[in-house]
Amino acid sequence: MKQVAKIEQLPTWFEYFHTNPEVSWKEFNTTKKIASILDELNVPYYTFPDVTGLIAEIGEGEEVIAVRADIDALWQEVDGVMQANHSCGHDANMTMVLGALVRLKEMPLKKRIRFIFQPAEETGGGALAMIKRDVLKDVTYLYGIHLRPIEELPFGKVAPAIHHGAAVFLEGSIHGIDAHGARPHQGKNAIDVLMAMQQMLSTLHMDPFEACSAKLTKMVADGGSINIIPGKATFSMDIRAQKNSVIFDLQSRIEKGFQHISQMFDVEIKWEWLDLTPGAEVCEEAARIAELSIIEALGKDCLAPAVVTPGSDDFHFYTINKPELKAAMIGIGADLAPGLHHPQMAFNRDALQIGADVLTTTLKNAARGRE
Numbered sequence: 001m002k003q004v005a006k007i008e009q010l011p012t013w014f015e016y017f018h019t020n021p022e023v024s025w026k027e028f029n030t031t032k033k034i035a036s037i038l039d040e041l042n043v044p045y046y047t048f049p050d051v052t053g054l055i056a057e058i059g060e061g062e063e064v065i066a067v068r069a070d071i072d073a074l075w076q077e078v079d080g081v082m083q084a085n086h087s088c089g090h091d092a093n094m095t096m097v098l099g100a101l102v103r104l105k106e107m108p109l110k111k112r113i114r115f116i117f118q119p120a121e122e123t124g125g126g127a128l129a130m131i132k133r134d135v136l137k138d139v140t141y142l143y144g145i146h147l148r149p150i151e152e153l154p155f156g157k158v159a160p161a162i163h164h165g166a167a168v169f170l171e172g173s174i175h176g177i178d179a180h181g182a183r184p185h186q187g188k189n190a191i192d193v194l195m196a197m198q199q200m201l202s203t204l205h206m207d208p209f210e211a212c213s214a215k216l217t218k219m220v221a222d223g224g225s226i227n228i229i230p231g232k233a234t235f236s237m238d239i240r241a242q243k244n245s246v247i248f249d250l251q252s253r254i255e256k257g258f259q260h261i262s263q264m265f266d267v268e269i270k271w272e273w274l275d276l277t278p279g280a281e282v283c284e285e286a287a288r289i290a291e292l293s294i295i296e297a298l299g300k301d302c303l304a305p306a307v308v309t310p311g312s313d314d315f316h317f318y319t320i321n322k323p324e325l326k327a328a329m330i331g332i333g334a335d336l337a338p339g340l341h342h343p344q345m346a347f348n349r350d351a352l353q354i355g356a357d358v359l360t361t362t363l364k365n366a367a368r369g370r371e
Contacts, residue, residue, distance in 0.1 A: 001156055001298050001299055001301070001302055001354075002297065002298055002299050004297070004353075004357050006353055007099045007102055007103070007353065007356055009037075009098075009099075009102065010095055010098075010099050010352045010353060010356065011349070011352075013037065013094070013095045013098055014091055014092065014095040014349065014352055016033055017030065017033070017086065017090075017091035017094050017095060018086055018091045020033070021073030021083075021084035021085055021086045021091070022071075022072065022073055022084055023072060023073055023074070023075045023084050023122070024072040024119060024120035024121070024122050024123040024125075024126065025051070025052060025072075025119055025120050025123070026052070027052040027053065027071050027072050027119050027120075028052060030052070030071050030072075030094075031047065031052045031053060031054055031071070031117070031119075034054060034071070034094065034098070034117050035047065035054060037098060038054075038056050041101070041102065041105065043056050043057075043058060043101065043105060044056065044057060045057075048133060051119060051129050051133075052071070052119040052120075053071060053116075053117050053118050053119040053126070053129075053130065054117050055114055055115065055116050055117065055135055056101065056114070056115040056117075057112055057113065057114045057115070058101070058104060058105050058109065058112070058113050059104075059109030059110075059111055059112040059113050059367065060109065060110070060111075060112060061109075061110055061111040061112055062138060063111045063112070063138060063140050064111065064112045064113070064114050064137070064138040064139045064140065065111055065112070065113050065114070065139070065140065065141045065142075065143075065363055065366045065367045066113070066114040066115075066116055066135070066136070066139045066141070066142045066143070067097055067100065067113070067114070067115055067116065067142070067143045067144065067145070067359065067363060068097075068116040068117075068118050068127075068130075068142065068143075068144050068315060068318070069090075069093045069094045069096075069097035069098075069115070069116070069117050069118065069144075069145070070090045070093055070094075070118050070119075070121035070122075070126065070313075070314075070315075071090055071094055071117050071118065071119055071121075072090060072119055072120050072121055072122050072123075072126070073085055073086045073087075073088075073090060073091075073122075074086075074087055074088060074122055074341060076341075076343055077343060078343040078344075079343075085343060087340065087341050087342055087343055087344075087345040088122065088340050088341055088345075089146065089147040089336070089340065089345070089347070090121065092147050092332075092334075092347070092351070092352060092355070093144075093145055093146060093147070094117065095352050095356075096145050096332070096352055096355035096356045096359055097115060097117075097145065097356075097359065098356075099352065099353070099355070099356025099359075099360070100356050100359040100360040100363060101115055102356075103356070103360040104360055104363060104364060107364060109364075109367050109368075110367060110368065111366075111367040111368075112138075113363055113367055114135070114139065116130060116135050118130050121313065121314050121315075123275065124275035124276070124277050124314045125275075125314070126314060127314040127315060127317035127318055128314070128317055128321075131317065131318065131321050136318060136321070136322050136325065139322075139325065140325070140326060141286055141289075141325075141326045141327070141366045142286075142318055142319075142325050142326070142327040143286070143290070143327070143328060143329070143330060143359065143362055143363065143366070144313070144315045144327075144328075144329035144330070145329065145330045145332060145355055145358075145359050146162060146313070146329060146330075146331060146332065147331075147332050147334045147336050147340075147347055147351065147355075148162070148307055148309075148331045148332060148333055148334070148336065149336045149337065149339050149340055150333075150334075150335050150336055150337050151339075152307050152309060152331070152333075153304055153307065153331055153332070153333030153334075154333050154335060155333050155334055155335040155348045155350070155351060156302055156333055156354070157302060157303075157304040157333035158294045158298065158302055158303065158304060158330065158331065158332055158333060158354065158355075158358050159304045159305060159306050159307045159330065159331035159333075160287045160288070160290035160291040160294060160303070160306060160328060160330060161280075161282045161286075161287040161290065161306040161307070161328040161329065161330070161331070162280065162282075162306070162307045162309060162313075162328075162329045162330070162331045163242070163279075163280045163282060163306060163307065163308045163309065164277075164279055164280045164309055164311055164312050164313050164315075164316060164329075165211065165240050165241060165242045165243075165279050165280075165309065165310045165311065165312055166240065166241050166242070166243065166244050166246075166247040166276075166277060166278050166279035166312060167238070167239065167240045167247070167275075167276075167277045167312040168239050168240075168247060168251065168273055168274070168275065168276040168277070169236065169237065169238055169239070169273070169274040169275050170236065170237040170239065170254070170271055170272065170273055170274065171234070171235075171236050171271065171272055171274060172234070172235050172236075172237075172258075172269060172270055172271030172272070173232070173233065173234045173235075173269070173270045173271075174190040174193045174194070174221075174231075174232060174233040174234075174235070174267055174268075174269055175231070175232055175267060175268040175269075175270070176188030176189060176190045176193065176230075176231035176232065176265070176267040177231040178223055178228055178229060178230060178231040178232075179228070179229040179231070180227065180228065180229070181226070181227035181228065181229055182227075184229055187229050187231055188231055188265060188266060188267050189229050189230070189231070190221045190230050190231055190232055190233035190267070191221050191229075191230065191233065192265060193233070193261060193265050193267055193269070194216070194219050194221060194233055194235060196261045196264065196265070197216065197235065197257070197258075197261060198216055200254075200257040200260075200261065201214050201215060201216065201237075201254075201257075204250065204253055204254070204257075206246065206249070206250070207246075210241065210242065210243060210246045211241065211242040211310065212239075212240060212241035212242065212246050212247070212250060213238075213239070213240050213241075214237065214238075214239045214240075214250055214254065215237065215238055215239075216235060216236070216237055217236050217237060217238045218234070218235060218236035219233065219234075219235050220233060220234045220235070221233035221234075231267075237254070239251065239254070240310055240312070241279065242279060242308070242310070243279055244278050244279045244281075244320075247276075247279070251273065255271075258271060277312040277313065277314050277316070277317075278316045278317060278320045279312070279316060280313075280316050280319075280329070281316060281319040281320065281323070281327070282306070282327070282328050282329075283319075283325070283326040283327050283328060285326050286326040286327055286328040286366075287306065287328040289362060289365050289366050290328055290330050290358075290362045291303060292365065293358060293361040293362040293364075293365050294330075294358055294361075294362075296361050296365075297357045297358050297360070297361040298354065298357065298358065302354075304331075304333065306331075307331045311340065313329065315327075315329055330355075330358060330359065330362065332351050332354060332355040332358070333351065334347035334348050334351035335347060335348045335351075
């Protein structure tokens with residue numbers, strides 16, 4: 001791996017973000033901290049009057065090369081305490097993007113580079129909020145960056161693209177009739193309906209060459225006493241696929257299944273789809289620029305193939321909204337373990353410098369029109 005001059009601020013910035021996590025839509029102090037860093041760097045930026053997050057911009061020209069950093073943390077139990085926690089690595093993403101900004105602001109640029117510090121990736125609505133606020137105006141290339149778990153990339157390896165899968169969640173309710181345990185024929189048992197749903201999901205036979213899954217993740221049916229057959233229940237589902245077309249097909253089949261089950265048991269089933277996160281639509285040209293930049297910044301031995309992962313990220317709403325956008329998310333190996341979203345997630349912090357170097361080179365080359 002090539003040696004480059006370190007960006008001295010990276011450990012300090014990371015330590016602040018890591019020890020001051022904030023959940024989606026409440027990243028008030030995180031936004032203020034990023035703004036204060038930009039003030040110190042004398043970089044202009046814009047905050048929003050109604051949501052957290054901000055955008056900064058350097059360079060000149062009509063065309064814009066953009067990079068997005070997600071800034072929110074998860075809410076989870078850590079050592080027995082419920083708290084905000086940066087177990088997805090967004091603290092690292094912010095730090096790496098700021099590191100690239102430090103380097104790029106000293107370079108001659110023929111195009112503008114826009115830094116999008118986006119809130120609420122974990123809830124799936126942050127990218128859509130930024131799109132509504134016109135952050136993609138004049139943008140031709142968009143990059144993201146994210147640490148990868150050790151089973152995907154070891155420390156020192158960098159992938160030019162991450163092929164995330166698509167994900168969508170569902171919450172629903174069943175409305176039958178309670179009955180005495182001795183007289184089941186007088187009721188409409190919600191548990192029977194839930195079992196039919198589970199059976200329906202297990203018989204959704206998709207193309208075996210397409211990675212996908214649909215499963216019940218929560219079922220609550222309680223008549224209040226052991227001898228009451230519950231007529232009402234609530235349930236949740238997690239549906240995932242590697243391709244957007246497959247997840248849309250799954251949604252359609254599940255809705256048809258609900259309709260048949262409702263008729264079979266003569267009950268009402270209500271449902272709502274939540275937090276659709278589309279799968280990656282990676283631009284080959286954008287990924288090629290990233291690939292060449294990884295080699296330039298670190299050497300050929302550090303280049304890894306593109307990562308294919310069942311995880312999801314709302315970064316891909318940007319390309320769904322603007323199909324002509326040339327986008328790719330760079331994956332950084334960091335020996336991250338036990339895994340993303342694990343409350344005790346940890347990684348090799350030397351990866352922060354690697355990520356900043358690769359991102360600097362990628363944005364520089366995209367801004368100079370290198371292909």
